[in-house]
Amino acid sequence: MPITLADKLVVAISSRALFDFEEENRLFERSDAATYLQLQRERLEVPAQRGIAFSLVQKLLAFNTPQMQRVEVVILSRNDPVSGLRVFHSAEAAGIALQRGVFTQGRPPFGYLRPLGAHLFLSANADDVTEALGLGYPAAHVYTDSVQASLAHPNELRIAFDGDAVLFSDEAERIYQAEGLEAFQRHETDRHGQPLPDGPFKPLLAALHRLQQIADAVPGMRIRTALVTARSAPAHKRAIQTLMSWDIAVDEAMFLGGLSKGPFLKEFEPDFFFDDQTGHVHNAAQHVPAGHVRSGFASAMVETTATIRKHQDQG
Incomplete structure (x- = not known):
């Protein structure tokens, strides 16, 4: 074969x-x-x-x-x-x-x-x-200028994900950017029982979940995942409901309501962190290995702004 x-x-x-x-x-x-x-x-x-x-x-x-x-x-x-x-x-x-x-x-x-x-x-x-x-x-x-991963957990693979535009689509992020926090919270509360559309990293989380289910077959190795998001209550409900609808669980969830993610990631000590917003990635890279998921509304806005500035500088 x-x-x-x-x-x-x-x-x-x-x-x-x-x-x-x-x-x-x-x-x-x-x-x-x-x-x-x-x-x-x-x-x-x-x-x-x-x-x-x-x-x-x-x-x-x-x-x-x-x-x-x-x-x-x-x-x-x-x-x-x-x-x-x-x-x-x-x-x-x-x-x-x-x-x-x-x-x-x-x-x-x-x-x-x-x-x-x-x-x-x-x-x-x-x-x-x-x-x-x-x-x-x-x-x-x-981000090649990130710090190296911690050596404290040699037998546990740790991966952290942002939510919107990473695990989930950027549907809610667009509401926040266009109409503000109050509209975002209202939008998510009204739809708390409706799963968010898939984001670009759902397939990876699903693959890790499958690997996690058979991890017992590999003595001494485990997987630990975390959702690290700027969402806060009551918008946390829709994120959890979405994961439940996928029949996928994360080991930790951090709803930070706008707090800096870096110090929390430093405590979690992931082998890698994925986020769609450059500000979060730069902050995280001071503490853990980090990468920018160049998708979604927020990333597009940053790239558009950078392009405009480049043309202005050249002009």
Whole structure:
């Protein structure tokens, strides 16, 4: 029978998200491809240091056993194939079992998410993330200046999610942005029994939930998930009702009512946090590994504002 990844949780990740290639990337940005390639050739046998998403990948792969491969991690990178040799060497040195990789030498790689059937795409390239989300894949722009994950929970994979525009659609967020907090609270209270439409990261949460159900088969490894949202009572009801309608539970839920998320995430100590608003991601990145989900109304507003400012500066 042909080999398939259909029965696995599939994570596609760029080389800069998994390993620290920031020095090499700075050289690439200020010089040319030939100079960058020469440096990578010189460092082929030098393992790269851990990147921001390393802990997430390491713990996901820990759910694999010789009897059952439950998770597949695939490098999906704009790097050239020669640089790909260093990526695989770095993974081997770090004890990360990578078997597959796609290296496109500058060409956008997100199209390969479809044949991979990816449940998650992590990249340090913001444009690739936007394109992947547009194709319907959970994706996040990894903030490479985030702090590294805590080492306090070696046998527990911890992942935290924002709600609106991440796990759920941005339906409610649009009401808040257009009409204010009072209208948002009224809208959510009136619809507390009506599940929110799916957001881009529902498929990942569902895949993690399935993995969580069989975690007992992997001695010593557990999954802990958290919903970390700016919602507060009474708008919390609709979020919980939505999760119940999906038959998916999270281990912790934080309804912060506008409080800064960073200190709460610092206490939870996730291996990764996903949020659609850059302000929350920047704040979180000071405490935990974080990524920007470039979807929804709030992200579109930020990108539009940035584009206007860019054109004004150029004018």
